Amino acid sequence: MDSLAQAALNGASSDELLRHPVPTEYLAAHTRIEDIGMFGGAEDKDVRKSLRVGRVPMPELAPDEVLVAVMASSINYNTVWSGTFEPVPTFSFLKQYGKRGYWERRHDQPYHVLGSDAAGVIVRVGVGVRRWQVGDHVLASPIQVDDQEAVTHHDGMLGEGQKAWGYETNFGGLAHYAVVRASQLIPKPAHLTWEEAASTPACAGTAYRMLVSDRGARMKQGDVVLIWGAAGGLGVYAVQLVKQGGGIPVGVVGSAEKARKLRALGCDVVIDRSEIGIGDDDGSDPATVIEAGKRLGRIIRRETGEDPHIVFEYVGRATFGISMFVVRRGGVVVTCGSSTGYQHQYDNRYLWMKLKRLIGSHAANLQEQWESNRLIDMGRIMPMLSCAYPLEDIGEAGRLVQTNAHTGKVGVLCLAPERGLGVTDPDKRARIGEDRINPLWNG
Structure with missing residues (x-):
C-alpha cells in the first residue's frame, strides 16, 4: 500500500494527505482489450x-474531478456484463467517449477499470x-453527467452526456x-x-427512482408492489422502500433460503418462483406466459386481496410478459434492466385496453441519490450486504x-x-441498533 493510501486509511488530516504524493500507478480490477474474444462460442462465460x-497507470485529474482513495466497493450486474464482454464489449463505449475531447481521451485505454x-x-x-x-468521507453516485448540458438541470438522467460510471467510463x-x-459525490x-x-x-438510488420519485411509479400508501428478484441487490432495497412508504411488498425469489431471508426482512408476501411455474422459461411462449x-x-389476490398496483421489473425477458399481464388495470410496470435478456415479448392488448403504464427507469439523478442516502443516514433504510x-478475489x-448465488x-x-x-x-450506530444494520450478512 502506498503512503497516500495508508494515510487515508489511518484517518489523516487534509494537510497530511496533501503532503503524500499521488502514486503513478495503482491496483485495480479491470478487463483487458485483448481478452474480448476469449469466450468465443463458450456457453459459460465465467x-x-x-x-x-x-x-x-494513474490518470490525470480533470478540474471538476476528485481522486478518491477507495476503501470499499461492491458488485453490480454491469461488472458481469463487462466481464463477459456482452451485450457489447465496454471498450466500444470507451472508444466513443474518448472522441469527445481532451479529458475524455483518458478513458480510451486497453484496460477498463470497473466498478459503479x-x-x-x-x-x-x-x-x-x-x-x-x-x-x-464520500460515496460515489453510479452516474456521471455533463453539467453543461441544459437538460441535466431538469433531470441528469435525460442528458446525452449521462454515463454509467465504471461501466461506460473508465477509472x-x-x-x-x-x-x-x-x-457524483454523496456524503x-x-x-x-x-x-x-x-x-x-x-x-x-435506482430503487428509489423507480418507486418513489415523481419520475418513477410514484408509489403511495397501501400500494401492492410486486418485486421480481426480491432477494437480489435491487430487490432488497425495493422491499425496504415499499415498507417505509406504507406499501405492501410482494417478493418473488428463487429458493427457500432466499424466501426465509426475505420474510425476516419484513416482506409481506414471499413467493417462490417454482409456485408460478416459470422455471427457466425464457418468456417467449404466449400461452405459457398467460398461464404463469x-x-x-x-x-397475489389470495394473499393481499387485489392485483398489484406496481411491478418492479429488472429481470427482463423471462418475466416481462408476466409483469404486463399481472399488473392491475391502470397499474404501472417500471423497469430498469433485463438480466435475462433484452428482447421482450408481451401481449400488447393488456397494456392499451387496460390502460396500464410502462416506465423506463435508469439509475438515479444526484438529487434522488441524496434523498435515498438521507433515508440510509436516518437509519430507515439498511445496507443489504x-x-x-x-x-484480489474480484473474480x-x-x-x-x-450465477445468482448471492443474496x-x-x-x-x-x-x-x-x-x-x-x-x-x-453513538449513532448504537442508537439505530447494531443488530438492525446489515440484516442479510452471512458471516
Whole structure:
C-alpha cells in the first residue's frame, strides 16, 4: 500500500494527505482489450477468467474531478456484463467517449477499470471543485453527467452526456483509487462501515427512482408492489422502500433460503418462483406466459386481496410478459434492466385496453441519490450486504452475482484491510441498533 493510501486509511488530516504524493500507478480490477474474444462460442462465460487484478497507470485529474482513495466497493450486474464482454464489449463505449475531447481521451485505454459503487476518502480535488475538500468521507453516485448540458438541470438522467460510471467510463470504484466527478459525490453516512456504505448508492438510488420519485411509479400508501428478484441487490432495497412508504411488498425469489431471508426482512408476501411455474422459461411462449400470469395473480389476490398496483421489473425477458399481464388495470410496470435478456415479448392488448403504464427507469439523478442516502443516514433504510471479498478475489465475487448465488449485495474490500472500519459516529450506530444494520450478512 502506498503512503497516500495508508494515510487515508489511518484517518489523516487534509494537510497530511496533501503532503503524500499521488502514486503513478495503482491496483485495480479491470478487463483487458485483448481478452474480448476469449469466450468465443463458450456457453459459460465465467467472469473469473476475464476479471483481472493488477496495477494500472494513474490518470490525470480533470478540474471538476476528485481522486478518491477507495476503501470499499461492491458488485453490480454491469461488472458481469463487462466481464463477459456482452451485450457489447465496454471498450466500444470507451472508444466513443474518448472522441469527445481532451479529458475524455483518458478513458480510451486497453484496460477498463470497473466498478459503479465506491466509498472512500477524497485525497485530491481538481481546481474547479468547490463543495468538497481533501479528507471528506464520500460515496460515489453510479452516474456521471455533463453539467453543461441544459437538460441535466431538469433531470441528469435525460442528458446525452449521462454515463454509467465504471461501466461506460473508465477509472471506476473496484480499485485502490477512483476518479469521480464532483457532481457524483454523496456524503458517507457516519454510522456505517466502509463496506456497508459502498453497498448502497447504485441499488438503493435506482430503487428509489423507480418507486418513489415523481419520475418513477410514484408509489403511495397501501400500494401492492410486486418485486421480481426480491432477494437480489435491487430487490432488497425495493422491499425496504415499499415498507417505509406504507406499501405492501410482494417478493418473488428463487429458493427457500432466499424466501426465509426475505420474510425476516419484513416482506409481506414471499413467493417462490417454482409456485408460478416459470422455471427457466425464457418468456417467449404466449400461452405459457398467460398461464404463469394467472397463477401468479391468484397467489397475489389470495394473499393481499387485489392485483398489484406496481411491478418492479429488472429481470427482463423471462418475466416481462408476466409483469404486463399481472399488473392491475391502470397499474404501472417500471423497469430498469433485463438480466435475462433484452428482447421482450408481451401481449400488447393488456397494456392499451387496460390502460396500464410502462416506465423506463435508469439509475438515479444526484438529487434522488441524496434523498435515498438521507433515508440510509436516518437509519430507515439498511445496507443489504451479505458478504464481502478482498479486491484480489474480484473474480469470485463477480461469479457469485453472475450465477445468482448471492443474496442482497456482494461487497469488495479495496484499501480497507478488514470489515468493520470507517464508522465515525459509533453513538449513532448504537442508537439505530447494531443488530438492525446489515440484516442479510452471512458471516
